[in-house]
Amino acid sequence: MQEDTKGNFNILSFTGLGLWNVYFIAKFALAHYEYLTLNFLYNGLLLLFILLPLKNRFLCIARTVVALIAAVALLYSESWLPGPDSIISNAQNIAGFSAMYVAQLIVDFVNVKMVIWGIVIVLAYLLIKNWVRLTVFTLGYFICLVLQPYYVAWTTKPAVEQNVEVVAQNKPSQPQQETNADPSAITSETIDKWYTAFLDYEKGRRAEFPQGLSANDTPFEIILMNICSLSNDDLLASDLMNHPVLSEFNIRFDHFNSATSYSGPATLRLLNAVCGQVNHDSLYDGRRPECEIMNRLDQLGYRQHLYLDHRGQYDNYLQTLRDKAGLMAPLESTAKYPVRYMAFDDEEIADDLAVLRDWQRKTSRDKETKRHVTLFNFIALHDGNRLPRHSRWEEFKPRAIRFLNDLQTFMHELERSGRKVMLIVVPEHGAAVRGDRIQAPRLRDIPSMRITEVPLMVKFFGIKNMPAEPIHVTGPTSYLAMSTLIGRVLSLNYFGADGGSVPLEELVRDLPETNPVSENGQSVVLTYRGNDYIRQKGGEWRPYPRER
Structure with a gap:
């Protein structure tokens, strides 16, 4: 704890997001272009944890370390990268890769365009951080993202209810190629039911195959x-x-x-x-x-x-x-x-x-x-x-x-x-x-x-x-x-x-x-x-x- 000007001891000090603005702004941009899917709950918890007002130097350092670990893990989970289960299940095969092949995969995996945009965001932050309170905009944008689905559901509810019934009628025996279906009418549950019906339907399908060949059939x-x-x-x-x-x-x-x-x-x-x-x-x-x-x-x-x-x-x-x-x-x-x-x-x-x-x-x-x-x-x-x-x-x-x-x-x-x-x-x-x-x-x-x-x-x-x-x-x-x-x-x-x-x-x-x-x-x-x-x-x- 530290002593304030009135002689009181406290460990709380309110600050903004600071450099963490770059992390969240970059994630918002990646989510907008569908390179990842934001988890609103965990991002909200991370924001609150980072904004928790602390004045004690050691607590601030500990919070930064924990936040960095959590931020990296959260970013990975929100990305489309192979999950730990996939990596573990393929560990033996990956171990068979040559060292040169692994090195080339790592180099080729780097998205140069994204790296450049990341540098641009950092430079922009350094230029305007003393002129604009970015934390206010970051929090405001995040709140808008959280509320957006509820606003869309509230404004389009009648249309969704009307379309769900139509979507549910889709049968796996009749492949649908419609391109004008309202995506908001399709839920995860609807697709899961269709997928289960698809597998059930496929179980009973067999190709028409002859039981035998005639002596007059031409061999090939x-x-x-x-x-x-x-x-x-x-x-x-x-x-x-x-x-x-x-x-x-x-x-x-x-x-x-x-x-x-x-x-x-x-x-x-x-x-x-x-x-x-x-x-x-x-x-x-x-x-x-x-x-x-x-x-x-x-x-x-x-x-x-x-x-x-x-x-x-x-x-x-x-x-x-x-x-x-x-x-x-x-x-x-x-x-x-x-x-x-x-x-x-x-x-x-x-x-x-x-x-x-x-x-x-x-x-x-x-x-x-x-x-x-x-x-x-x-x-x-x-x-x-x-x-x-x-x-x-x-x-x-x-x-x-x-x-x-x-x-x-x-x-x-x-x-x-x-x-x-x-x-x-x-x-x-x-x-x-x-x-x-x-x-x-x-x-x-x-x-x-x-x-x-x-x-x-x-x-x-x-x-x-x-x-x-x-x-x-x-x-x-x-x-x-x-x-x-x-x-x-x-x-x-x-x-x-x-x-x-x-x-x-x-x-x-x-x-x-x-x-x-x-x-x-x-x-x-x-x-x-x-x-x-x-x-x-x-x-x-x-x-x-x-x-x-």
Whole structure:
């Protein structure tokens, strides 16, 4: 305690926020542009704690230390950064990153524009602090933010009550694409009920698959090419949407949702494609044999093959596919292939064209089996890959150009071989080349639609007189549509006639649609009435920030 001019002892002294004005003004700006979501209760408590009038020097120092710790923790919790649960659950995988890759991620994570604006705010504060009582404006603005929702609810209450009933009628079996719905009429509870109904509906969905094949059916081969890190947005951001190979496919799915932004769950969803979509945790609950597309094809006489351009050890990838999706195909050795890249964990990545040519040689020598189904998994486009003997990671665009060129070469060689093949290119997820407002480029912890909408493409080889231009499937689709398409090709003996047994338009007509819902372990993103919403760690549903 200190003695005042009248001889009284006290420890109280009222002061303003001081430099803390910068902290709160910066947060208000970030919240306005949706880079974070303010927690009014905790920010209010922090403000009161900082404004608590203290005169004792040691108490002031202790308060400052506590306030700094609380301010950092609060800012982190309000941001869109991965939570502690996500980091802990991925600790083993993160530990596998090379030191150079971690250093590059840290450097690339820095938002230079935000740093500059932060410096501007600090300089502005230093210039005007002696002329303007900023604490009054900071507190006044915060109070307005707190009262704003109540004012909006009071002024729009009749409209909200009228619209809630309409929103509640939205059924997951009928994907809604309305863009004029009043966002204020949509609550977290409404979306949660819809999400639960969506999962219940998906549980009962099955692709139409033949129980057997006739001896008169024309044999053909099936390739499922699972590519890591290639989304529609990546192609747009890299100016590759018009790459020549993309126009050579017969069918393009314009809005195919891979439903996740990580490799393991993406391939698990692919291998269970015969059934509807389940939530993330259900992927790891156990096997569902009736859903396993490779094994269902195996029952129809298709011999399984598995080719990777990596060893499949990171994150226990390959063993998880065997345990949770019943993948039986033996892994072809990658040791003999030329090395194209070094991965983010210093693993060697094989040249993908060499892998594809090895498949051609081996399967063409198999004279006993006419039907093959092959799963390829390629990670050449994964973030952090670098050329051998290089320390800096290779940019996405040159790697994507190389891969698409190799894919085109493989397709031309396959065309010349005369083999009857149904090639399905189905990327796992995107590379997040340009990120968005809440997630920096190259990060995929949040499965945004930018990351999970991927270019699924189908090409038929060995069928003459196919349409010159690809047929586009424009509705929202996912793996169920892909497996249904395979089932139709089998049931209709599509390879049994020149130009296909039915017109291509008929082959893709009324493929099952799936509402866009994407999940990782800690986050869910879905599209509801034309707007995207996000839920993290089982919390409330919030609007997904749009680009301005």
